[in-house]
Amino acid sequence: MGDGVKRITDYEWEVPVGFTPGMRVPGRFFLSEALRKSLESGAIQQLANVATMPGIVKYALAMPDIHWGYGFPIGGVAAFDISTGVISPGGVGFDINCGVRLLATPLSVQDLKNRRELVERLYQAVPTGVGAKADLRLSGRELEEMMLAGARWAVDHGYGVPGDIARCEEQGAMKGADTASVSQKARQRGFPQSGTLGSGNHFLEIQEVKEIYDQKAASLFGVSRGQVAVMIHCGSRGLGHQVCTDHLRNLEAATKKYGIQLPDRQLACAPITSPEGKAYFGGMAAAANYAWANRQMITDMTRKVLVKLYGIKYEQMPLVYDVAHNVAKMEVHRVDGKEVQVCVHRKGATRAFGPGSPDLPSEFAETGQPVIIPGSMGTPSFLLCGTAIAMEKTFGSTCHGAGRVTSRTQAKKDVRGRDIRDQLAREGIIVRAPSEASIAEEAPQVYKPSEEVVRVVDALGISRLVAKLVPLGVIKG
Amino acid sequence: MPYEVLDHTADVKFRVRGRTLAEAFEEAARAVCETMAPNCTPEGVVRRVEVEAADTESLLADFLSELLYLSDAESIAFCSFEVEILGNRLTALCRGEEFRREKHGGGAEIKGISYSGLSIYREGESYILEIIADV
Numbered sequence: 001m002g003d004g005v006k007r008i009t010d011y012e013w014e015v016p017v018g019f020t021p022g023m024r025v026p027g028r029f030f031l032s033e034a035l036r037k038s039l040e041s042g043a044i045q046q047l048a049n050v051a052t053m054p055g056i057v058k059y060a061l062a063m064p065d066i067h068w069g070y071g072f073p074i075g076g077v078a079a080f081d082i083s084t085g086v087i088s089p090g091g092v093g094f095d096i097n098c099g100v101r102l103l104a105t106p107l108s109v110q111d112l113k114n115r116r117e118l119v120e121r122l123y124q125a126v127p128t129g130v131g132a133k134a135d136l137r138l139s140g141r142e143l144e145e146m147m148l149a150g151a152r153w154a155v156d157h158g159y160g161v162p163g164d165i166a167r168c169e170e171q172g173a174m175k176g177a178d179t180a181s182v183s184q185k186a187r188q189r190g191f192p193q194s195g196t197l198g199s200g201n202h203f204l205e206i207q208e209v210k211e212i213y214d215q216k217a218a219s220l221f222g223v224s225r226g227q228v229a230v231m232i233h234c235g236s237r238g239l240g241h242q243v244c245t246d247h248l249r250n251l252e253a254a255t256k257k258y259g260i261q262l263p264d265r266q267l268a269c270a271p272i273t274s275p276e277g278k279a280y281f282g283g284m285a286a287a288a289n290y291a292w293a294n295r296q297m298i299t300d301m302t303r304k305v306l307v308k309l310y311g312i313k314y315e316q317m318p319l320v321y322d323v324a325h326n327v328a329k330m331e332v333h334r335v336d337g338k339e340v341q342v343c344v345h346r347k348g349a350t351r352a353f354g355p356g357s358p359d360l361p362s363e364f365a366e367t368g369q370p371v372i373i374p375g376s377m378g379t380p381s382f383l384l385c386g387t388a389i390a391m392e393k394t395f396g397s398t399c400h401g402a403g404r405v406t407s408r409t410q411a412k413k414d415v416r417g418r419d420i421r422d423q424l425a426r427e428g429i430i431v432r433a434p435s436e437a438s439i440a441e442e443a444p445q446v447y448k449p450s451e452e453v454v455r456v457v458d459a460l461g462i463s464r465l466v467a468k469l470v471p472l473g474v475i476k477g
Numbered sequence: 478m479p480y481e482v483l484d485h486t487a488d489v490k491f492r493v494r495g496r497t498l499a500e501a502f503e504e505a506a507r508a509v510c511e512t513m514a515p516n517c518t519p520e521g522v523v524r525r526v527e528v529e530a531a532d533t534e535s536l537l538a539d540f541l542s543e544l545l546y547l548s549d550a551e552s553i554a555f556c557s558f559e560v561e562i563l564g565n566r567l568t569a570l571c572r573g574e575e576f577r578r579e580k581h582g583g584g585a586e587i588k589g590i591s592y593s594g595l596s597i598y599r600e601g602e603s604y605i606l607e608i609i610a611d612v
Contacts, residue, residue: 040486046593067486067487068485068486068487069487069488069593070488070591070592070593070594070609070611071591071593074487090593093588093611094588094589094611095588095611129578129582129583130513130514130581130582130583130584130585130586131514131552131576131578131581131582132578133552185546185550188550189546189549189550198586199584199585199586199612200585200586200588200612238549238550241545241549241588241589242546244588244589245542245545245546245589245590248589248592249535249539252531252535253531264592264593265534265592265593265595266591266592266593268592404486404487405486406486407484407485407486408489408585408612409482409483409484409485409489410484434578434582434583435582435583435584436583437583438583438585441585477586
């Protein structure tokens, strides 16, 4: 676990100042006894490294899906004072606004008689895997507009219904996007990839709502037991990767220019108010908006397949919600009784704003925002809601997923993709992927159990369980 | 000279070896490109890459990032590299072929090259590079 790490409560641990030289605040992370066994010391070191960054407020935080990443640990959350703090791509990651959305349908499991055909048709409809390209050919101006308007751009161009917008975090578009901070290289990668799923842990999953824990919230969010839903997990594709790469290089120089001492070069950063910091924020927001448009377009492809196959109406498939997992945002939080303006970095963490938050649409005033936590392939996913405790403890944040415990290399040694596919098929889960290896790398056993991760966030109170969803069919990138 | 893929929970970590720094860079390029697009043979596509950076670590990160960009933007599967390094300047001739899903599909997309865990050191006469890539 690492020297000096202290247990504060059943689920809360502290990394004290002094764990690594230069820490300005302690680190805090949340884990159960069961999850503690899989925590790598590298992840704790990365959390301590975050605590050395200028302007960090209160704590460097990590959610129960904490694991060893690059820069911030995955599951990392940190807020920086907007006048004295820094902004860093190391706190967001290469896949800007990698996120997840949940789509409701009017179908029940009994309606899905031809499930294999559904999976195959979705696999054909949604460009998937390395090198996949979308049919859509964007003009330069369209890409520019997409980076400013996000999901709204997609809806305005016929890839959705107006109701989708209100059901996206930030209404599907962050303010402050600056397309001048998106290089030609990033744009070139963005043109053919809008409306593509990508590879790795990205997926599109057909699910059944298996259990409801909070009837009132579930009704409001539009889910009921036995219902078929679709979960889509992907991000900003090559455009976002390039924005991160470009700005990481600029911020490396800025770190030296502003005399900032860092224990890890991947934490390269600049003051939020500096030209370099503003340029990164503007480019990151533009890439985040591209990601919202991307998920919206994949939603459209999915709806069209379901309309054709089951004779249901496009409008009968409302969006439950869409959340970002990798992003930095300007927010106002109460810290020690005072309101402070901060830039909250969430890297593999989900916003979980509680009831009454002014940033949420009024329909979520009583419940808090919907929070979507995907499981791994073959394991349950969960719908939760944000809480007042999250606002107090975690700058309105919670976990983002199960969190890996086994490397991809080890996974491929331990299991064969074909065996996993057959085993899941016996459980009634149909998997379609570009290769056997990509199934093995994402096998259910390489992740922490999603049930335990959400049990911890629910027990801590940083989000509250609403519903459990189980997979019926999976399209892997 | 083969590269090694080491255990890393969330990402992919490579260790490569070369008799010279340039040879180690060539091997690193092969590791990254083969992960994304396996089964490549150098057939007709050639790109010249030039990179200048403040130090050797940045030179490596920038070189590999440039390959990620070219692979993605121009749909190329790369597999053969000739690297020359002069101080903090690198020139590389990169050979491969047009990316085709039937032949090169099923790889893992690399999102970026991380400075966390990036290291360059000597072991006897050899140069060793360690790289963590986000997949």
